[in-house]
Amino acid sequence: MSKVTYVEHDGTATEIDLQDGWTLMQGATMNGIDGIEGECGGSCSCATCHCYVEEDKLDLLPPMGEIEDEMLECVVSERRPNSRLSCQIKMSPALDGIVVELPEAQS
Amino acid sequence: MFQFNPYSPAVDADPFPFYKRLRDDYPAFWSTEANMWVLSRHADILTALNDWETYSSASGNLMDEFPGRAGATLGTTDPPRHDRLRALIQKAVTKRALDHIVEPTRAVTNAHLDAIAGEESFDFVTDVSSKITVDLMVYLFNLPKDGQDIMRDKAVLMVQSDPTTRSKGPEHMAAYKWMTEYAANLIAERKKAPGEDLMSQFITAEIDGEKLDDREVQMTVTTLIMAGIESLSGFLTMFALNLADHPEARRQLVANPELIPDAMEESLRFNTSAQRFKRCLKKDVELHGETLKAGDFVCLAYGAGNRDERRFEDPDIYNIARKPRGHLGFGGGVHACLGTAIARLATKIIFEEFLKRVPEYSRVQEQLPWMPSTTFRSPTRLDLRIG
């Protein structure tokens, strides 16, 4: 178990314990965080699990795949340098304490 | 000796007492009749769904799989191939791409409700849910208008199994064959004259610069038609049934149609129409004192997980205020239903119109005829009395 904090667009922050190996998208949808939709169930094909990752954790993340990069072109809210799809980020002890911000809209 | 036989008519009619025994006493159960393990607790099913590397779909996901389907469709491939296939279709079916179905759905709903106006009773399956769903799929996939009734009959037959032989019977295989040929014709037509529709996009799509192979396209189109028609009409029927059995809930929806989406989610949980799918193990798994071996099939009993008291309080109570987050009515993980947004939007519109025009109704049959299927659960006929 490691900790992740989701900060919704209105500023509401929710910290949850997430099993290592599960994705940040799963953590959000299972815990009622509405700012993440995850329509495609994590198959990297809907871009409704967009999040902004805190800068100093960016380097610890698995590198972005080509498909994720393509999908990020389709996000509804602004794409920023720290944009990632939360279904492509698996929790691990190295990411313990990670904070992600959620965009204004996913769809 | 406890048995769980997903082919038995008793399970078609009422799987829930069996599920309770499974969850409480046999959380990792070997079913000799199904020739696979059965997982019934919510947490175990969720773990399996989140781990496609162990619980693979590439050897098939239907309890009784069709020849040639494993490895060739969205539902029967693993990532990364699965994700590439899914990406081709997903953008056409996300919430933000579906505004165009609202008015057509409302129109076909009202057309079919006009046909039962003035009747004392009607069969929800034949007169309402099947007709609307087929019209909607014809619109969505731009299918030819003639032969619709046959298509619906074949889609429904395809998903059934024979309870005595415990496999697909000749009529089910014939229906499958019919649908694959229907798909092949459709593909040939679209190749000649591609349109803007979902099917055309898929047929002409490429992955890594390569066209999809013909079998993949044919099997995926076959599955889309089957999944679209049978899953949606089966669910609509279950929803209508729940609202017949729970008049208080129905009256709340009539008074406040904004509650329809919440009630829909509760029906997906409470009477899960897509009851069971399967996976194949890629490695050994130790679970609840049993060793599940690599190569074994595992049934994920979504309908059982949705009644798990370890996850949902008072699971046997139908409560439209529950908001059952994390229910398994659409499965989960990378294979979570592709049609989720379509199904949610269509159900909302169809029931807004239906409850406006038929606010008071009750069941005619005491015993319902249940479809013989190892995967889906819904009655084949639902007679409703108006008023």
Ligand code: HEM
């Ligand atoms: C209320 C109606 C529906 C229900 C309850 C339902 C249920 C499900 C479930 C439980 C799965 C997961 C299968 C598995 O675990 O292997 C699934 C997958 C799927 N469904 Fe649906 N479905 C519905 C409507 C639709 C519609 C309308 C379509 C098409 C337009 C559709 C297309 C699919 C496809 C293509 C998959 C495979 C997705 C993948 O593996 O990536 N479904 N559905």
Ligand code: FES
């Ligand atoms: S959940 Fe669909 S792209 Fe992440």
